[in-house]
Amino acid sequence: MKIGVVGLGHVGLVTALVLADQGNMILGIDKDKKKIDMLSKGRPTLYEPGIEDLLNKNIKRFRLSISCELLSDAEVIFIIVPTPTINKSIDLTYINEALEEVSRFNKKAIIVVKSTVVPGTAKLLSERFGIKIVSNPEFTREGTAIEDTKHPDRIVIGGTDKNTLDMVESVWAFTGVPVIKTNNENAELIKYASNAFLATKISFINEIANLCEKLPGCDVDVVAEGMGLDHRIAAYFLKAGLGWGGSCFPKDTIAIVSFARDHKEKLSIIEAAIKVNQERIERTMELAKRHLGGKLKGRRIGILGISFKNDTDDVRGSQSVKLIERLVKEGAEVSVYDPVAKLETYEKQGLYKSQEECIKRSDLIIIATEWRDFSDIDKIAKGKKIIDTRRVINSVSNDIVPIGIGRLDES
Numbered sequence: 001m002k003i004g005v006v007g008l009g010h011v012g013l014v015t016a017l018v019l020a021d022q023g024n025m026i027l028g029i030d031k032d033k034k035k036i037d038m039l040s041k042g043r044p045t046l047y048e049p050g051i052e053d054l055l056n057k058n059i060k061r062f063r064l065s066i067s068c069e070l071l072s073d074a075e076v077i078f079i080i081v082p083t084p085t086i087n088k089s090i091d092l093t094y095i096n097e098a099l100e101e102v103s104r105f106n107k108k109a110i111i112v113v114k115s116t117v118v119p120g121t122a123k124l125l126s127e128r129f130g131i132k133i134v135s136n137p138e139f140t141r142e143g144t145a146i147e148d149t150k151h152p153d154r155i156v157i158g159g160t161d162k163n164t165l166d167m168v169e170s171v172w173a174f175t176g177v178p179v180i181k182t183n184n185e186n187a188e189l190i191k192y193a194s195n196a197f198l199a200t201k202i203s204f205i206n207e208i209a210n211l212c213e214k215l216p217g218c219d220v221d222v223v224a225e226g227m228g229l230d231h232r233i234a235a236y237f238l239k240a241g242l243g244w245g246g247s248c249f250p251k252d253t254i255a256i257v258s259f260a261r262d263h264k265e266k267l268s269i270i271e272a273a274i275k276v277n278q279e280r281i282e283r284t285m286e287l288a289k290r291h292l293g294g295k296l297k298g299r300r301i302g303i304l305g306i307s308f309k310n311d312t313d314d315v316r317g318s319q320s321v322k323l324i325e326r327l328v329k330e331g332a333e334v335s336v337y338d339p340v341a342k343l344e345t346y347e348k349q350g351l352y353k354s355q356e357e358c359i360k361r362s363d364l365i366i367i368a369t370e371w372r373d374f375s376d377i378d379k380i381a382k383g384k385k386i387i388d389t390r391r392v393i394n395s396v397s398n399d400i401v402p403i404g405i406g407r408l409d410e411s
């Protein structure tokens with residue numbers, strides 16, 4: 001098939017590559033010329049395991065442009081542009097721009113919105129642009145996006161017309177997973193409900209972690225393991241830590257809460273999950289302060305990991321970044337190391353150090369991202385106090401002082 005993909009970001013690029021790998025011809029559009037130039041040369045624009053190989057393997061099946069003119073003979077066009085939450089509401093500026101541009105050059109293709117949008121958006125856009133829209137929300141996780149796209153748990157397709165739904169189903173037939181075919185509104189809400197549920201699950205275990213910190217003998221990791229073996233609960237997203245971040249959970253939970261309020265419904269559980277998550281940073285600040293003699297000002301703190309999760313360079317909505325901002329505001333001398341993620345402002349401020357330097361110069365280390373690289377830092381962190389918010393350290397030798405989140409702090 002000739003498939004158009006508008007928006008070659010974290011989801012769009014992976015979607016395009018996986019579909020190219022299935023033998024489709026991809027017509028890729030992004031308004032960022034630098035991205036188009038890099039991709040045309042076979043250079044990935046973001047970090048994701050396996051992406052460079054997949055790009056170079058499929059570059060023959062890629063045509064790229066900043067203009068939707070390229071889409072004139074596409075059969076299916078995926079719209080995968082940002083849908084930020086601004087002033088607590090979803091902002092459709094990018095989708096509107098994309099659809100306006102697409103409809104100038106192609107009026108026949110099936111338009112598939114993969115961006116996360118609140119229920120009713122497809123209907124609104126259909127009316128606005130006089131086209132039928134299929135909703136096909138995405139559930140991949142950054143860091144495992146290629147595998148998740150090739151082997152999702154399910155495909156959700158929403159729309160009003162059987163033939164177009166069947167056509168979109170055929171695009172994803174290679175995955176061999178269950179397909180939910182429904183209306184646009186259900187498809188749109190499935191995405192928000194899923195994200196909000198997963199975010200709530202993390203906040204839930206973080207609350208249990210708070211309780212464990214008051215109870216001699218309790219350790220949230222053991223409690224979570226015991227809970228997670230129950231298949232009704234499942235172990236995923238049941239890891240206590242610094243809280244959830246990223247480009248989706250924070251914006252999507254806020255958007256669905258305010259969308260519900262617009263419909264005179266209060267989503268109390270999701271609101272509580274957001275509040276619990278916001279408190280993670282202050283609790284970690286307090287923990288750090290306690291271990292630094294009651295003050296943060298002038299104390300040297302090394303942060304390991306700034307991406308919102310491991311195996312990505314994405315720092316959007318990162319709890320680590322929020323923590324760093326708070327620590328700097330309190331006057332701590334922060335140094336930062338991340339194997340992949342970079343932030344220009346930190347580079348300008350000279351915060352980046354090598355992992356070794358970051359550890360050596362600090363009075364306290366905080367592991368903020370679950371990179372595998374940090375699992376054996378005990379070898380270079382002898383005698384150091386470490387807040388291991390993601391519990392990544394493998395062996396706890398006597399030479400380091402790990403400070404747990406979710407267990408009684410007896411030091």
Ligand code: NAD
Pocket residue numbers: 006007008009010011012029030031032035080081082083094097098114115116117138139140141142247248
């Ligand atoms: P992103 O910011 O990484 O990428 C978006 C891309 O779209 C950018 O490259 C941007 O230049 C481009 N773009 C914006 N407007 C455009 C236009 N009018 N024409 C052409 N290109 C345009 O965003 P993302 O993380 O890939 O997210 C895209 C959508 O997918 C969002 O709705 C998001 O909520 C949803 N989503 C994201 C993830 C994730 O893990 N990142 C997972 C599931 C769903």
